[in-house]
Amino acid sequence: MFQDESSPLSSSSSPLQVFSMMSLSPNLGSPYPWLRELKSEERGLYLIHLLLTCANHVANGSLENANIALEQISQLASPDGDTMQRMAAYFTEALADRILKAWPGLHKALNSTRIALVSEEILVRKLFFEMFPFLKVAFVLTNQAVIEAMEGEKMVHIIDLNAAEPAQWVALIQALSARPEGQPHLRITGVHQRKEVLDQMAHRLTEEAEKLDLPFQFNPVVGKLENLDVEKLRVKTGEALAISSVLQLHSFLASDDEHHRKKSPLGSKNLNGVHLQRALQMNQSTLGELLEKDTVNGCSPSPDSASSSPLSSTGSVKIDGFLNALWGLSPKLMVVTEQDSNHNGSTLMERLLESLYSFAALFDCSESTAARTSLERFKVEKMLFGEEIKNIIACEGTERKERHEKLEKWIQRLNLAGFGNIPLSYYGMLHARRLLQGYNCDGYKMKEENGCVVICWQDRPLFSVSAWRCRK
Amino acid sequence: MSADAFSIGGSVHQEQNHANPNYKSVPVKKKRNLPGNPDPDAEVIALSPKTLMATNRFICEICNKGFQRDQNLQLHRRGHNLPWKLKQRNNKEAIRKKVYICPEKTCAHHDPSRALGDLTGIKKHFSRKHGEKKWKCEKCSKKYAVQSDWKAHSKTCGTREYKCDCGTLFSRKDSFITHRAFCDALAEESARFSSSVSATNLNFRNDIVNMSIGFAGRGAPDVAGIHQFGSDFTQDFNGMTTSGMPEMVQMASGNLFGSSSSIGNFGTNSNLLLLPLPQGLKEEGESKGKSTENFSSLYSDTQNKQQQAKSAATTTMSATALLQKAAQMGSTRSNLTSFFGVMSSFSSHSISQQECFMASSNNLMLQTGAVKQSEPSPSRLKMQLGSSSIDQSLTRDFLGMSNDQPACAVLPKELAKFASIGSTMGLSQFSSNH
Numbered sequence: 082m083f084q085d086e087s088s089p090l091s092s093s094s095s096p097l098q099v100f101s102m103m104s105l106s107p108n109l110g111s112p113y114p115w116l117r118e119l120k121s122e123e124r125g126l127y128l129i130h131l132l133l134t135c136a137n138h139v140a141n142g143s144l145e146n147a148n149i150a151l152e153q154i155s156q157l158a159s160p161d162g163d164t165m166q167r168m169a170a171y172f173t174e175a176l177a178d179r180i181l182k183a184w185p186g187l188h189k190a191l192n193s194t195r196i197a198l199v200s201e202e203i204l205v206r207k208l209f210f211e212m213f214p215f216l217k218v219a220f221v222l223t224n225q226a227v228i229e230a231m232e233g234e235k236m237v238h239i240i241d242l243n244a245a246e247p248a249q250w251v252a253l254i255q256a257l258s259a260r261p262e263g264q265p266h267l268r269i270t271g272v273h274q275r276k277e278v279l280d281q282m283a284h285r286l287t288e289e290a291e292k293l294d295l296p297f298q299f300n301p302v303v304g305k306l307e308n309l310d311v312e313k314l315r316v317k318t319g320e321a322l323a324i325s326s327v328l329q330l331h332s333f334l335a336s337d338d339e340h341h342r343k344k345s346p347l348g349s350k351n352l353n354g355v356h357l358q359r360a361l362q363m364n365q366s367t368l369g370e371l372l373e374k375d376t377v378n379g380c381s382p383s384p385d386s387a388s389s390s391p392l393s394s395t396g397s398v399k400i401d402g403f404l405n406a407l408w409g410l411s412p413k414l415m416v417v418t419e420q421d422s423n424h425n426g427s428t429l430m431e432r433l434l435e436s437l438y439s440f441a442a443l444f445d446c447s448e449s450t451a452a453r454t455s456l457e458r459f460k461v462e463k464m465l466f467g468e469e470i471k472n473i474i475a476c477e478g479t480e481r482k483e484r485h486e487k488l489e490k491w492i493q494r495l496n497l498a499g500f501g502n503i504p505l506s507y508y509g510m511l512h513a514r515r516l517l518q519g520y521n522c523d524g525y526k527m528k529e530e531n532g533c534v535v536i537c538w539q540d541r542p543l544f545s546v547s548a549w550r551c552r553k
Numbered sequence: 554m555s556a557d558a559f560s561i562g563g564s565v566h567q568e569q570n571h572a573n574p575n576y577k578s579v580p581v582k583k584k585r586n587l588p589g590n591p592d593p594d595a596e597v598i599a600l601s602p603k604t605l606m607a608t609n610r611f612i613c614e615i616c617n618k619g620f621q622r623d624q625n626l627q628l629h630r631r632g633h634n635l636p637w638k639l640k641q642r643n644n645k646e647a648i649r650k651k652v653y654i655c656p657e658k659t660c661a662h663h664d665p666s667r668a669l670g671d672l673t674g675i676k677k678h679f680s681r682k683h684g685e686k687k688w689k690c691e692k693c694s695k696k697y698a699v700q701s702d703w704k705a706h707s708k709t710c711g712t713r714e715y716k717c718d719c720g721t722l723f724s725r726k727d728s729f730i731t732h733r734a735f736c737d738a739l740a741e742e743s744a745r746f747s748s749s750v751s752a753t754n755l756n757f758r759n760d761i762v763n764m765s766i767g768f769a770g771r772g773a774p775d776v777a778g779i780h781q782f783g784s785d786f787t788q789d790f791n792g793m794t795t796s797g798m799p800e801m802v803q804m805a806s807g808n809l810f811g812s813s814s815s816i817g818n819f820g821t822n823s824n825l826l827l828l829p830l831p832q833g834l835k836e837e838g839e840s841k842g843k844s845t846e847n848f849s850s851l852y853s854d855t856q857n858k859q860q861q862a863k864s865a866a867t868t869t870m871s872a873t874a875l876l877q878k879a880a881q882m883g884s885t886r887s888n889l890t891s892f893f894g895v896m897s898s899f900s901s902h903s904i905s906q907q908e909c910f911m912a913s914s915n916n917l918m919l920q921t922g923a924v925k926q927s928e929p930s931p932s933r934l935k936m937q938l939g940s941s942s943i944d945q946s947l948t949r950d951f952l953g954m955s956n957d958q959p960a961c962a963v964l965p966k967e968l969a970k971f972a973s974i975g976s977t978m979g980l981s982q983f984s985s986n987h
Binding site: 121122125126129130163164165168437438440441442444445448538541 | 869872876
């Protein structure tokens with residue numbers, strides 16, 4: 082049956098064609114006994130090879146071959162094995178999810194009884210906060226920037242775009258309370274989807290403020306960030322505003338007009354004009370790349386043209402709108418923490434390759450942090466990393482929220498939106514470095530780039546923190 | 554035939570086990586046995602040393618040939634045309650169990666309550682303990698009084714040996730293990746380590762290592778797992794390991810005795826292992842905080858000692874390193890064939906294709922690896938897919954020099970196929986080639 086797959090292109094044998102001609106005897110599906118004999122390193126390399134093979138098949142639509150590859154991977158991958166095994170487990174799950182989306186009915190049916198336990202979600206985020214220093218470093222840098230920006234201010238208003246972790250603001254309350262010029266009047270507005278989280282936060286923060294006798298007010302805003310109406314934030318005149326965005330902005334890059342593009346994948350050429358203009362404005366060296374990219378844009382099953390060009394502005398109106406809205410509030414300070422990886426490539430393979438490197442670093446980091454038997458580690462890996470991987474690999478269009486981009490792109494965007502960079506202070510970085518050292522693990526590295534801080538695992542940048550002011 | 558053996562007790566039985574008139578028997582009284590394991594109703598028989606040592610106690614009066622059993626003698630007598638009678642076992646009266654005591658007064662088995670229940674047994678006992686050792690092993694210098702002991706020994710002598718660090722040799726595994734647990738020489742060695750508690754922990758760690766190996770379910774057990782655990786325990790949240798552990802640990806305990814080398818250093822404390830393991834679990838939990846410093850030094854010690862053949866498997870490569878290696882391998886073709894040699898031998902057809910695909914994928918890796926910050930352009934990725942065309946040979950064009958159009962030409966076709974997928978028409982339709 083499979084031999085029919087061979088297309089009439091007989092003259093040249095592209096690998097795509099060759100793979101389609103692969104004779105799939107039933108034996109291939111059966112477990113290879115020798116697979117179990119592989120040593121850890123060989124197994125890891127073989128897993129990488131299989132993952133890429135599988136992804137290629139998925140990208141090309143050769144689902145039978147993808148299935149075989151998945152079968153083989155499942156012999157070797159395991160969520161409680163070594164780092165490569167764990168990674169492979171989550172990546173293959175994502176790939177399988179992606180394949181399954183070709184049958185929406187099937188996909189929906191399989192996911193219909195899934196319940197999202199709020200308590201587990203909250204727990205996992207707490208675990209991530211505790212186990213890894215990334216968020217802590219971000220909080221330390223944010224707080225320091227706030228303290229410095231709010232020097233001399235009597236009325237301070239902080240907007241937290243994802244108010245999940247009270248620890249950050251507890252530290253700020255303590256710091257502001259102890260500042261030499263006296264306590265300010267502090268107001269914190271927290272945005273979050275879950276009311277329970279905001280209630281908990283309110284409780285904790287008011288408790289802390291009362292202890293220190295700091296005039297304090299917490300305003301909860303329940304709802305999704307993408308639907309946020311800035312009016313609800315109730316910014317008043319006369320108060321100094323600081324905005325903290327921790328890992329929130331990238332979801333705005335999922336634009337809502339992409340599904341129109343799906344129907345005419347090669348029609349992305351129409352956008353070349355717009356892209357060209359932007360490209361000329363921004364970064365002329367990438368023009369060649371841009372052209373090349375668009376010609377093969379249609380390769381992925383559900384192509385989206387929010388490509389990895391310097392600025393895919395037409396494709397992502399949302400982020401611009403949001404940034405504009407924030408700019409409109411005239412914040413004195415905005416601190417942005419984002420993942421520093423390019424997981425927003427237009428093709429599956431691009432994203433897969435990049436995310437393999439990033440998550441390899443994260444999983445290695447996880448391996449050095451907790452035991453393989455640790456349930457907490459498993460939860461973080463499954464519910465946080467695994468879900469991110471699934472989103473990056475299996476989703477397209479508006480569904481794909483985890484559109485991480487590199488720091489330089491964010492700098493460009495924020496500049497365009499009217500913000501000017503404030504270099505993070507030496508003292509803040511010192512504090513952050515000390516915190517990293519406290520983790521007793523020399524994998525964590527911190528470097529400074531154009532006034533911004535990038536937190537790395539070994540050589541791989543993972544998160545970036547940058548501070549901005551409103552440029553009029 | 555004179556009845557000779559004297560039974561202890563009131564009645565005198567006709568015992569046929571001795572025909573020699575020179576035999577002297579010692580009359581003893583039958584005592585009531587002390588309560589305990591010995592059968593209180595058993596008949597205690599005391600035989601003289603000569604009786605016990607005598608081999609052929611039944612002698613033919615004609616030719617003086619000796620026999621061990623009366624029955625054999627009787628049959629022999631037939632040859633002399635002498636009257637013979639095979640004595641039948643008399644079951645009309647209740648058969649009383651007979652136990653035998655050792656005639657040697659200083660012997661523990663002289664006491665009727667510690668009598669041995671078997672005639673052969675008491676004979677052998679007497680020879681072994683109070684007799685002369687006439688049989689000597691050829692290989693080693695061991696001497697035996699009983700011939701069967703000697704025979705049994707010479708069969709296994711030198712075949713399999715366990716040697717303790719103190720120099721003692723054992724032929725039996727269990728005795729070797731037990732000895733090692735209490736050996737003084739080992740005690741000295743482990744006294745070098747600062748705290749005895751950490752030794753307990755280490756034993757426990759071995760459990761975990763074995764367990765995590767079982768957990769992973771595949772691959773060779775890496776000793777390196779230990780190393781990671783060493784660093785792990787410096788962090789707090791490892792204490793929150795799951796309740797599934799105790800069962801696992803007990804399962805893994807069997808493994809401990811399998812590899813003698815790995816626990817060689819922790820012999821003194823292995824007695825703790827023999828206790829129910831959850832206890833070890835608690836100890837570990839309590840002392841975890843204390844032992845962390847000792848721990849890392851201990852592990853470095855053990856790792857130094859256990860280099861050898863495990864060098865390849867000691868370090869589990871991080872995922873990052875693996876990816877880099879894969880990219881590297883993609884750039885040098887020679888490595889590829891040797892690495893996947895096992896694969897090509899298995900199933901040349903399909904695997905070789907995968908092998909070649911590895912080449913292309915490695916190129917993808919290479920591109921990404923080399924140009925980390927910028928995104929790899931999709932067109933170049935596709936080009937490389939096209940470039941590693943396989944045909945019949947396994948030549949791989951890694952650098953993508955053969956810029957072939959087919960890669961691009963194929964795409965619209967694939968795309969068209971894929972458009973039909975989008976309308977959920979099912980896989981079969983797809984594979985049957987529109």
